[in-house]
Amino acid sequence: MHVTSEQLLDDGVLQRDFDLGEIPGTLWTRGSAPAPLILMAHNNGLPRTDARLVARARYHAARYGYVVASIDAAGCGDRPRSAADEQARADLRRAMQAGEPVDDIFESMVGPMVDRAAPDWRTALDALLSLPEVNGPVGYSGWAALGVRLAVTDSHIAAAGLFAGGYVPRAQRAEAREVTIPLLLLLQRDDEGNPRQRALDLFDAFGSTQKTLHANRGGHLGTPWFELDDGARFFDRHLRGPGR
Numbered sequence: 001m002h003v004t005s006e007q008l009l010d011d012g013v014l015q016r017d018f019d020l021g022e023i024p025g026t027l028w029t030r031g032s033a034p035a036p037l038i039l040m041a042h043n044n045g046l047p048r049t050d051a052r053l054v055a056r057a058r059y060h061a062a063r064y065g066y067v068v069a070s071i072d073a074a075g076c077g078d079r080p081r082s083a084a085d086e087q088a089r090a091d092l093r094r095a096m097q098a099g100e101p102v103d104d105i106f107e108s109m110v111g112p113m114v115d116r117a118a119p120d121w122r123t124a125l126d127a128l129l130s131l132p133e134v135n136g137p138v139g140y141s142g143w144a145a146l147g148v149r150l151a152v153t154d155s156h157i158a159a160a161g162l163f164a165g166g167y168v169p170r171a172q173r174a175e176a177r178e179v180t181i182p183l184l185l186l187l188q189r190d191d192e193g194n195p196r197q198r199a200l201d202l203f204d205a206f207g208s209t210q211k212t213l214h215a216n217r218g219g220h221l222g223t224p225w226f227e228l229d230d231g232a233r234f235f236d237r238h239l240r241g242p243g244r
Contacts, residue, residue, distance in 0.1 A: 034135030043166030
């Protein structure tokens, strides 16, 4: 891991950008005591520099003392996209403007994105676990489709908070039955373009015996701020609770 820049922010959080070969990432820490790690990914591959993701990362580090990391995996953020990726995005914009069905386009775009992104996240996790700042089990927060794939392929992930606001491909909907770790699923009941019933069906499909659904009124960007604290308490229970 090659650190490319670091900055001490006004909330006491140290923000470090790093590279792992072609994989760019950011690490947020506060203090020197080792702490559990939370991997934080934005829905459907938006960049790790997105203001909402950065705000969540800093909050978990500053208020709760977690080590938080995010990366731009293959096909995500500013990473290069293939001609097929660009065509799928153009088709999606056209279909949405025309009011046409978009599920097949999302499937062709998000499914391959998950397949390419997951190995980069596992590479990043292996590197992050070697850091002296990281101690204990690992949590995952954010992009539901990627979270499902990581939960069934990496035993380090001990708990996951998932956002129901992004498209989940058919492969991950099937894999949900194999997810057995504790889960918190966030749902905006009036989310534009994300059918509520699909999120409820995904919640029912998870194999976890400890799973919680938080449903709030409002659209895609209307998740209440208090869900940050509820999410942190969820991670406290499963990453720092009795027996940890």
